[in-house]
Amino acid sequence: MTVRISITVNGRRFDRDVEPRQLLVHFIRDLGGFTGTKIGCDTSQCGSCTVLLDGVAMKSCTCLAVQADGSEVITIEGLAKEGQLHPLQEAFWNKHGLQCGFCTPGMIMASHELLRTNPKPTDDAIRHGLAGNLCRCTGYQNIVRAVREAATAMAK
Amino acid sequence: MYASNFNYLRAGTLAEASALLQKNPGAKVLAGGHSLIPLMKLRLASPTVVIDIGRVPELRGISLSGGALTIGALTTHAELAASAAVQDAAQALSEAAGHVGDPAVRNRGTIGGNVAHADPASDLPAVLTALGATFHITGPGGRRSVQASDFFKGMMNTAVGEHDILTTIEVPARAAGQGSAYAKFEHPASRYAVVGVAACVIVNGGTCVAASIVLCGLTSTPARAKSGEQALVGQALTRETIAAAAGKVGTDLGSDVLGDIFASAEYRAAVAPVYVRRAVEAAASRAR
Structure with missing residues (x-):
């Protein structure tokens, strides 16, 4: 069928x-x-x-x-519009929120969801919001920094 | 991984879903898909027909009236966790729904699919048992209602028969003096409960007058900790009385505790009292 x-x-x-x-x-x-x-x-x-x-x-x-x-x-x-990276993509780039890059598309989409539902998350809320995304390079610190930077950029 | 081939039928109404189910023996009902699709991908389930009820409007929504919450089977975990009515009327359910899986899973997974699947490590069956929920089912013989204590029949086996559809779940709204909570030790990847404890207490004049404690992750169906409950009733809920009650759950669990590669039965049984204590303390602190 x-x-x-x-x-x-x-x-x-x-x-x-x-x-x-x-x-x-x-x-x-x-x-x-x-x-x-x-x-x-x-x-x-x-x-x-x-x-x-x-x-x-x-x-x-x-x-x-x-x-x-x-x-x-x-x-x-x-996510990118007219050649302009989304603030999340910019922030992951600026803060080196990736190592091998395999988890990155999912991390960014999950971060998009987090900021949609909670535009000003604490670091704790970021970690909780990304609980369903695993980075096997274990590069979580910079991922959290990237989401924090994107949240600030998007609030402007 | 691909599931085995199957025929896909989409129902637009509950009546249509019910009719399709009668006409197609061996069919499985698909809601959010977060229990059924993983089983089908592993080929632990290979239905020849899948009936998608995901767009049936009458199975959606949360309402609070007549002292009860009525929750449509298609209500997602995210909707449950975000509902002010659920947060006020069923604190443990709100708390547990917010800790099922992760945000993306909660956006798709439904309360009906969750309980009809009846995974022993799933959070909501324990919570709904502790809160005394009633399950409304539509089948070939019409509508019927089943109490939580009769709903979960065995591992991944419930009162929902082959030709039945779980339509709504009714949860009594919080009574005066009642508080409830859910505490779990979650598996770090799947976020299923290694040990999960739902507790609900009613406190009147400083004394606990009713208590229910139900555990998941340990046994094939939600396990009621009767000795722990009895130890709380008639007591003021203090650190000491709660710890004493938590210490009794071992006798309630008996020798049927399940183990796996992540956590042995002995380990789960040893950890259980800790989470009973945490859940009861949180429930007591919310009793008002």
């Missing part, structure tokens, strides 16, 4: 026939070509696959593409 679905990824609409078992993360990467979204643990623990679904962060490895039919997805590639 295939199902006809329509998902908009980063402003581009994709109408595709998919197997119901196809995961949203595979739709985004394989059909959409947006490979910034990573597959890490594949068990909704590491957060590498975090994207925004209708503006709200979720783990795209634990969602069927058919569940997202009619929805709008934003991935890391969709």
